[in-house]
Amino acid sequence: MQWNGIVANSLTYPFLLKACHCLKMVEMIHTQMEKNGFFSDIFVPNALIDNYSKFGALGVKAALRLFMVMGDRDVVSWNSMVGGLLRVGELREARKLFDEMPERNIVSWNSILNGYVKEGKLEEAFELFENMPQRNIVSWSTMVMGYSKACDMDMARALFDKMPIKTLVPWTIIISGYAEKGFAKEAIALCDQMLQDGFELNDGAIISILAACAESGSLAVGVKVHDSIERHKVRCSIAVCNALVNMYAKCGSLDRAWSVFNGMSKRDVVSWNVMLHSFAVHGHGKEALHVFKRMKKEGFNPDRVTFVGVLCACSHAGLIDEGIQCFYTMEKDYGVVPGIEHYGCMIDLLGRGGRLKEAFMLVHSMPFEPNAIIWGTLLGACRLHGATELAEKVRDHHKLDHSDPGNYSVLASIFAAAGDWDGVSTVRLRMKSIGVQKPSGASSIEIDNEVHEFTVFDRSHPNFDSIYQMVHRLAQDLKRVVHPKDATLLVEAMF
Template identity: 60%
Template sequence: MSLPIRPPKWTSHRRLLEHHIADLHHCSSPSHLKQIHAQTFRSNLHQDPFIAPKLISAYSLTRLIPHALNVFDQIPHPNTLLFNTLIRALTHNALHEKAFLVFFRMQKDGVLADNFTYPFLLKACGGQFGLRKVEMIHAHVVKLGFLEDIFVPNSLIDSYSKAGSLGIASAKRLFDEMPRRDVVSWNSMIAGFVRAGELSEARKLFEEMTERDTVSWNTMLDGHSKAGEMDKAFELFQRMSERNVVSWSTMVWGYCKVGEMDMARMLFDKMPLKNLVPWTIIIAGYAEKGLAKEASCLLDQMEETGLKPDEATVISILAACAESGLLGLGMRIHSYIENSKLGFKIEVCNALIDMYAKCGNLDKAWSVFEGMRERDLVSWNSMVQGLANHGYGERALELFDKMVAEGIKPDSVTFVGVLCACTHVGLVEEARRYFTSMRKDYGIVPEIEHYGCMIDILGRGGLLGEAFDLAKTMPLEPNAIIWGTLLSACRVHNNVNLAEEAVDQLINLEPSDAGNYAILSNIYAAAGRWDGVAKTRVQMKHIQKPAGSSWIELDDSLHEFTVGDRSHPHSSRIFKMINRLGRHLKQVGYVPKVF
């Protein structure tokens, strides 16, 4: 009697490990992932060409890049797949410079790039400052003959178009030279024109694409139908609808972006098929413009069609509410989140904290923050910045200390919030200590926002000479915001000479801004320099100052008020109340400064 043949124990263990690794894209637990990694070491499988890329991808999804690099470093002779996987992981985590360093090592090691390498690398070339890198990659692609793979030129078009007006000409030239285009090519080009603000060109291309696309797809659809191949016809119809949604959505987004909501709505209403993406775009567009009723009405209509807001939808709408200050709509979205499973997602909670903080409801922001099961750096940053911006400087700094004590490493955004907190409570020495700590303790190079905060702190504290010295010696060129901050400090402390210096700098940067002259005029008046007032007033005559405005949300509507504007239906009642408040202020001793 023969015994059944069983596989060796190590073989079954390997199969079990491979089963776990195959499902790693579902793994959201860093501790579970580390356990699987440890098992690969025990089984001597950490150099397996199948397992290593999976581990790198999994660590990328959980933001554990040092562990991903460790996996890569364990491979003595990495192949193209492994290099590509690491480049993709680094770009996914916004480590763009490191992605290029890996690419340069790939070349140095003599490992050949393929048609996947360059699209992954192009993801690290965002913005106009990446244009030279895009051009370098384009040269590589042409030299190696990868333009024949439509995936590569499509990625190039997308990267060129993301460089704005500087790259749109190169994108269009590449698009025109392509012997074969697919819907991604068209959509990338349309999106590029939208980003560059060339909506007329985008609309022209959109109409050309829609006409061509409809004719070609209808021909294929008709062919399958006549042949009785209804399964293929239905599949083609679904693909055609999906392709159209992207193009239409891009155009709706473009008009929302430039504030042309009537055109955006017209295109949205004409869409042959709508999924969550265009609904999200149009609702967020209305919310960002402060049109709460329109946004709420569309949200109702979307739910009536059977579509439910997903994570991307609620985050987009909350971001728009934060931008415009629509607290009412933001609270409605919060109610929906609480009745769904979205409230457990860190990104959603972060968007809620940001919305409540920017709308001025710190209690609600704190409640969301305190109720989070897990927090990431964005959670802490949003709360620190929210507290700092609303005058709770001490609480913001206490929260920062707690964050560091819990092992969360701050970044440059954190220190903007910390320095703002010091500004609002006048902690000059503490600000100096934090500013030094940035580079010394955390290796963070101060950016212009950090210098701006320090200059603001010094200026508010009356240390105008030190503030001006810092502006002149900082390694970055001071912008209009920094010189404007210095000018405001000069107004507070009535320093005419330094104010004149700040205005000279501002005139070079913003020659058409009359507000700078107005501040200088007030400084002259406060110092009794009426000759300076007269001279400044003459200069202001040649510049048209835009009327100041403010707004307030009431009953889900945003009411905007402009200087001297009486178009509001209740303007007479509003001005009566303003006059009454003015009389009350005079009775308690307030005397307005009129220059």
């Protein structure tokens, strides 16, 4: 392999491999390496295993083939192979290989530990963690992460507090964990403590915490992080600004999102996509389309995500014809081939607009197998327009995801809205008989840095009585100001 007269050697190959962006390139370099006999250095095949594994199941298969024929293997070869299997979710195969390893180092243990944690198998992970011959900061962080993702913040915190040494990463994990679950007070207190201990937020930490805030709507934590950035007069990277815009928009503060966006000296396509989508989901279709125009004017090429935003904007603003026009010209004008996500937007657009037959036809004519999201979108549109017959057609379709309880409850609500109580009980019985349970939907609101969550039949809130008195009063007021039929629907939706 030669480039500008410079011949690659065993030292340059790992770098070349790292730069590969597809399986074919790795294969090409592999062939060259074999021709040139560079396999005498063990780090060459090790780098190959590692880089093959980046490319999905096929890549891992290729890595495994190479691993099997390798004469010499060191602990890194084994670790890379175990890591590759874990990357494609082959936990059992990875464990088998781990058990066969002639020697293991801390990386081997941490990799397999992470494998269990990623699969949510925390009991097995904890057992492994307790029996490890040695633990380091990565092992501890992995466990904190595992419990945090499993919403067991007490266990996550107990382990975090026990950690012999802490770095910025575990601090970020625990703060993000609290923020993601809406425990703003804990997240803020830990943020303060971390800064007091002399840790400074870096890009990674900021983005993680802001993403968690966006997830739960923890505006207070997001503002805290933003303040801390401004106090330290750190110049925000584009990624951090994008995360800020996203956080503010997801927390309902569109004006602050807009102000951060406008204050950015440099933007990338993600910045535009975030802003566009934020306007779209808040129902500001016209503003979203204006952002789209501006991004083109400033020389940015719209990508597939951009068009999800544009179509979503048209859908939420009732701009049906604009949406259709955009959908049918996006490939010709911008070279973006409509993917299933764009068809999803179109079905939503047509469905919300009451053009259910067209939506249905599109589902049948699109070049993709409809997935649960597509059917769900169609069902939602049927509910909106009380189209029971069409909804039944959707339900009978074999591709409807019967393991997704959400689809059943949408179907039940369609029947309920149409006054078909037999239909409702049939669906409910079916759910019971096949054992699907609908996870209860929750609403949350942040007051004084605390997120309060409410679910159906949940009476655990300390101010339950006064809250529901207020809800009843609102229901009465609604009945006075809107059409009785709409009021009944709204009040039903409230309970």
